[in-house]
Each structure stands twice: as structure tokens, then as C-alpha cells.
Amino acid sequence: MGPTLLGVHGFDPEVAPLADAIVAYVLERIRSEAPLDGTASLSQLDALVGPTITAEGLGGLEALRRFAEVLAPATISQDFPRHLSFVPNAPTEASVLFDLVVSASSMFGGSWLEAAGAVYAENAALRWVADLVGLPEGAGGVFVSGGSAANLSALVAARHQAAQGRERPTRWRIAASDAAHSSIRMTASVMDIDVVSVPVDDRGRLTGEALEPVLSADTDKSIFAVVATAGTTNAGIVDNLRSVGQAAHAHGAWYHVDGAYGGAALASTRLRSLFDGIEQCDSFVVDPHKWFFAPFDCAALLYRDPAIARAAHTQKAEYLDAQTQRDEWNPSEYAYHLSRRARGLPFWFSLATHGTDAYRHAVDITVDVAFGAGDLIEQADHTELVRPVGLSVVLFRRVGWTKDDYEAWSNAMLEQQVCFVVPTTWLGETVLRFCVVNPRTSLDDIALILDTLK
Numbered sequence: 001m002g003p004t005l006l007g008v009h010g011f012d013p014e015v016a017p018l019a020d021a022i023v024a025y026v027l028e029r030i031r032s033e034a035p036l037d038g039t040a041s042l043s044q045l046d047a048l049v050g051p052t053i054t055a056e057g058l059g060g061l062e063a064l065r066r067f068a069e070v071l072a073p074a075t076i077s078q079d080f081p082r083h084l085s086f087v088p089n090a091p092t093e094a095s096v097l098f099d100l101v102v103s104a105s106s107m108f109g110g111s112w113l114e115a116a117g118a119v120y121a122e123n124a125a126l127r128w129v130a131d132l133v134g135l136p137e138g139a140g141g142v143f144v145s146g147g148s149a150a151n152l153s154a155l156v157a158a159r160h161q162a163a164q165g166r167e168r169p170t171r172w173r174i175a176a177s178d179a180a181h182s183s184i185r186m187t188a189s190v191m192d193i194d195v196v197s198v199p200v201d202d203r204g205r206l207t208g209e210a211l212e213p214v215l216s217a218d219t220d221k222s223i224f225a226v227v228a229t230a231g232t233t234n235a236g237i238v239d240n241l242r243s244v245g246q247a248a249h250a251h252g253a254w255y256h257v258d259g260a261y262g263g264a265a266l267a268s269t270r271l272r273s274l275f276d277g278i279e280q281c282d283s284f285v286v287d288p289h290k291w292f293f294a295p296f297d298c299a300a301l302l303y304r305d306p307a308i309a310r311a312a313h314t315q316k317a318e319y320l321d322a323q324t325q326r327d328e329w330n331p332s333e334y335a336y337h338l339s340r341r342a343r344g345l346p347f348w349f350s351l352a353t354h355g356t357d358a359y360r361h362a363v364d365i366t367v368d369v370a371f372g373a374g375d376l377i378e379q380a381d382h383t384e385l386v387r388p389v390g391l392s393v394v395l396f397r398r399v400g401w402t403k404d405d406y407e408a409w410s411n412a413m414l415e416q417q418v419c420f421v422v423p424t425t426w427l428g429e430t431v432l433r434f435c436v437v438n439p440r441t442s443l444d445d446i447a448l449i450l451d452t453l454k
């Protein structure tokens with residue numbers, strides 16, 4: 001007898017126990033305190049898991065067992081409350097559960113024709129973000145995989161617009177500060193354009209004042225876009241968005257605001273004023289998978305004038321004519337992609353479930369913990385802040401420690417499952433960094449970590 005048909009919705013009765021096991025696994029995972037877990041070497045995993053892709057198949061229960069017992073423990077949980085490295089992730093239970101629904105529903109999230117209902121819901125969530133920014137009624141966009149994909153898509157649209165009815169300059173350029181995210185330089189490399197580095201002020205911010213002479217000197221108008229950062233990833237610094245936008249527009253440049261991490265603080269009652277002037281932007285990105293409590297991978301990309309993005313990104317192919325020739329909202333046409341998961345839906349479902357006030361409150365809680373952490377660090381004798389808390393990023397030093405001390409401590413804390421906090425660099429000095437995006441991180445957690453630094 002040959003192999004049986006893959007279970008593509010016959011409903012294979014043998015799937016029932018697997019379904020029960022998977023639902024039980026998921027409920028257990030979101031009901032209990034997230035485990036931190038850790039990492040493993042290739043040889044350890046080779047020894048513990050062995051070959052999983054076989055001609056006959058392991059069977060779902062056995063594959064799940066290997067995942068649960070070996071692979072998952074070798075994978076750090078981003079929602080562990082004392083995971084404060086990089087930018088962690090703290091999805092709501094509603095969003096995680098709905099992610100399963102998105103998978104089960106087999107949706108092609110690229111076109112209105114094929115997914116009107118899903119796209120309608122995603123667009124409602126995008127509208128909430130657009131309102132936080134202050135973008136006008138006609139604004140719109142799409143959920144893409146991350147800030148990197150969003151930055152690339154926005155700048156491709158910007159250049160497409162700039163290239164209309166003019167001769168191509170020797171080199172296209174964009175202006176940004178050195179503190180702009182690494183994905184901006186990566187985008188420039190993919191697009192084969194140059195980045196003009198604009199100096200920051202004494203608070204680390206890009207300002208219109210510094211930008212103005214750079215744009216004035218650009219006689220062939222090769223600088224087609226200015227990128228401001230609304231919350232640098234390393235320090236949480238928000239550029240002077242009003243003056244940067246004014247300078248960009250005075251010179252006819254596109255104004256892109258990268259809020260992949262920090263944009264969520266637009267919802268914070270305490271921090272909103274830092275974003276003054278953001279409403280001038282031509283495009284904007286925020287990652288709900290960073291600080292808006294959605295599962296990976298989810299970035300909200302918005303354009304003031306989506307028609308420009310549509311002109312830049314619509315793919316032309318005979319087999320797509322039935323989609324693209326209709327005057328409807330096709331998410332595929334607003335970024336560099338075609339097929340897409342309706343990845344905004346878990347975020348939409350959670351927003352719809354909890355309401356936007358709960359989102360504001362959750363962001364405020366994390367901000368309070370970050371500022372509270374700053375106070376604890378200042379009060380203790382063995383720690384001091386390196387700079388003021390920026391959004392929810394805390395940079396601080398353990399007095400007297402070297403790079404090796406930080407690394408040894410960080411490795412030991414992960415090993416002992418106490419916390420996941422890795423060192424970073426600030427003005428050439430190795431320091432520690434907390435990035436608080438999880439409303440379940442408490443000041444007690446912070447105090448516990450600071451104690452281990454004594």
C-alpha cells in the first residue's frame with residue numbers, strides 16, 4: 001500500500017487526537033507563566049532530536065513531542081516577563097488564539113476579491129494606528145512582516161514618486177541620522193542608493209536645523225526622502241519630528257517616520273507629546289509585534305497617499321488581472337510582496353476584543369515600569385543611569401564592571417533562568433539595557449534583576 005493522502009481537510013479521524021494534543025499544548029502555554037528557556041548548540045540538538053524529516057513521517061504526536069520536549073526549550077520565549085533584551089514581544093491571549101483561526105481559515109490576504117472580510121478588518125486596525133499618528137481620512141496601507149520590510153516598501157514608493165517626470169540623478173540618496181535603525185542602511189543597499197548621515201543634537205535627535213543645510217546643498221535633488229526615527233531601538237530617542245518634517249517638505253522630500261519599536265508610545269498618555277509633528281509624515285511604520293501585544297510577524301505600514309504606493313508596488317501579470325484591474329483595496333499593492341498572510345488579523349481581533357483604552361493602559365503600564373526602573377537604578381549604589389529613560393528603554397551601568405563582567409553575568413542569568421538581559425554599547429561603553437514592552441513585567445522583576453548585579 002502506498003502512503004496515505006495528507007490530511008487536507010478530509011477530516012482524517014486520526015487528526016482528532018492530534019488536534020486535542022495541540023489545543024491542550026496551546027492552552028497550557030498561554031495559561032501558565034511563560035518559561036524563559038534558552039538556546040542549544042547544533043550538536044546538542046543533533047543528539048537530542050535527530051532526524052525529523054523521514055520518508056514515512058513521524059506522526060503528529062511524535063513530532064509534537066519532539067517539539068515540546070526538545071525544540072521549544074531550546075527557543076527563548078519572547079513573552080517571559082524578565083526577557084528585557086532587544087525588543088521582546090508580549091502578545092495578548094486573544095491575539096495568539098486568533099492566530100490559530102487565521103491559520104485554519106486558509107486566507108489569501110493579498111486581494112479584496114479573495115479576502116474582503118479579512119482586509120476590511122485589517123484596515124480597521126490600520127485606521128486606529130492612522131488616527132494615533134493623525135493621518136488624514138484617505139491614508140492607508142498594509143501589514144507586512146516587520147519594520148525592515150516596511151521601511152523598504154515605503155522608500156521604494158518614495159523613490160517611485162520622486163522619479164516621475166525627471167531625469168535620474170547620478171545617485172539617489174536619503175537623509176537619516178546615524179541612530180536610524182540598521183534596516184535603513186540595509187534598505188539603501190538593496191535599493192542601491194546612498195544614505196546621507198545627518199548629525200544629531202545634544203539629546204541624540206535628528207532636527208530640522210541640522211537637516212536644512214544638507215537639503216539646501218542638494219542641488220540636483222537627489223535626496224528623495226528623509227527618515228526620522230520615532231524611538232531609536234537602542235535608546236528610545238524620538239527625533240524632533242516636527243522640524244524634520246518641515247525641512248523635508250520645504251525641499252520637496254518624502255518624509256518617512258520609522259516607529260517600528262517606539263510608535264506604540266503614540267498610545268501612551270504620558271509620552272504622546274514627544275511625537276508632536278508626526279502627523280506630517282508621508283509614510284509611517286509601527287510593529288505591533290514589538291509593543292502592541294500582537295504575535296510575530298506584524299508591522300503596520302501606512303501611507304498618507306496610498307495611490308503612490310499602489311503605483312510603485314502593483315505587480316502586473318495576466319493571471320492577476322482579475323484582481324488588479326478592480327478598483328478595490330488590494331493589500332498586495334502597497335508593499336514589496338504578493339502572497340501574504342492576513343497577519344494583521346490577530347492584532348485586529350485583540351483590539352476589537354479589548355478596546356483601545358486597554359491598549360493605552362497597557363502601554364502606560366510598561367512606561368511606568370521603565371521609569372520606575374530608572375528610579376531604582378539611580379537609588380542603588382551599584383548602578384547608575386547612562387542617560388534618561390527613553391520611551392521604555394533603560395540604559396544603565398553596573399559601576400566598575402567591564403565588558404567581560406557584563407557578558408559573564410548575562411550568560412549566567414540566562415543559564416539560571418533568572419532573566420534575559422544582554423549588554424549593548426552606548427557611546428563606546430558596554431552597558432546594560434532594559435526594553436520593557438511586556439505589561440506583565442513588574443517593578444519587582446526589575447528589583448530582582450538589579451539585586452543580582454550587586
Ligand SMILES: *Cc1c(COP(=O)(O)O)cnc(C)c1O
Pocket residue numbers: 087145146147148149181183229231232233258259260261262287299
Ligand atoms: C525593530 C526595528 C526595525 C526592524 O523591524 P523588524 O520588525 O525587526 O524588521 C526597524 N526600525 C526600528 C526603529 C526598529 O526598532
